[in-house]
Amino acid sequence: MVFVLGGPGAGKGTQCTNIVKEFGWCHLSAGDLLRAERATGSANAELINTYIREGKIVPVEITVKLLLAAMEKSETKKFLIDGFPRSLNNYEGWYDVVGDDVHVAFCLFFECPEEELERRLLARAQSSGRDDDNIESIRKRFKIFIEETMPVIDKFKAKDQLKLISSVQSIEEVWGQTKLLFKDL
Numbered sequence: 001m002v003f004v005l006g007g008p009g010a011g012k013g014t015q016c017t018n019i020v021k022e023f024g025w026c027h028l029s030a031g032d033l034l035r036a037e038r039a040t041g042s043a044n045a046e047l048i049n050t051y052i053r054e055g056k057i058v059p060v061e062i063t064v065k066l067l068l069a070a071m072e073k074s075e076t077k078k079f080l081i082d083g084f085p086r087s088l089n090n091y092e093g094w095y096d097v098v099g100d101d102v103h104v105a106f107c108l109f110f111e112c113p114e115e116e117l118e119r120r121l122l123a124r125a126q127s128s129g130r131d132d133d134n135i136e137s138i139r140k141r142f143k144i145f146i147e148e149t150m151p152v153i154d155k156f157k158a159k160d161q162l163k164l165i166s167s168v169q170s171i172e173e174v175w176g177q178t179k180l181l182f183k184d185l
């Protein structure tokens with residue numbers, strides 16, 4: 001399994017789609033799973049809705065449950081977990097439940113400056129239909145990324161499990177570097 005992290009709009013979903021096409025991995029975006037759960041109108045739907053709009057991190061029990069359910073349904077066990085763990089609390093919540101049962105090859109971090117992320121998200125807003133692709137939510141998401149997610153990236157780095165790719169380059173250039181990490185996995 002590979003965790004895929006990066007600021008909002010860094011290109012996680014875009015590159016995961018390429019990895020699925022070329023290498024047949026199973027792409028699980030925690031954000032997509034939460035949006036799908038919200039759409040079911042389940043008991044957690046309203047809570048998820050509020051957290052996403054505010055750019056806040058949904059309680060880890062909910063996210064881990066959704067991830068594990070999606071993993072069980074997959075035929076391949078090569079998982080790309082996109083947008084998770086988003087905080088040290090998420091990280092601990094994952095290891096409390098999953099432990100070392102699932103091998104983590106590395107955490108892939110797409111690094112990109114905030115001005116470029118903001119440009120991409122505002123452009124994506126025209127077509128994404130995402131209610132957090134607006135300038136107020138985007139700024140909140142950036143803040144949470146710096147405060148909560150960067151410490152997770154630092155943790156993977158300290159464990160020598162971090163692969164960093166600059167995603168300020170074109171999609172093709174980022175893909176050129178990304179695919180090198182997967183060809184022998």
Ligand SMILES: Nc1ncnc2c1ncn2[C@@H]1O[C@H](COP(=O)(O)OP(=O)(O)OP(=O)(O)O)[C@@H](O)[C@H]1O
Pocket residue numbers: 006007008009010011012013014015031083120121123124167168169170171172174
């Ligand atoms: N390297 C790139 N250069 C320019 N635009 C890009 C690049 N990578 C992705 N994009 C565009 O930026 C937008 C955000 O990309 P994507 O949805 O893959 O990001 P993400 O990291 O999954 O974002 P989020 O965290 O909000 O889910 C999309 O419109 C995508 O087409």
Ligand SMILES: O=c1ccn([C@@H]2O[C@H](COP(=O)(O)O)[C@@H](O)[C@H]2O)c(=O)[nH]1
Pocket residue numbers: 008029030031032034051052053054055056057058059063082083084085086090132141
């Ligand atoms: O592990 C997670 C992943 C996502 N969220 C919430 O969803 C939105 C959107 O996530 P994307 O990765 O941009 O699709 C995020 O801002 C969080 O509110 C989460 O809580 N936990």
Ligand SMILES: [Mg+2]
Pocket residue numbers: 012013029031083
């Ligand atoms: Mg995404």
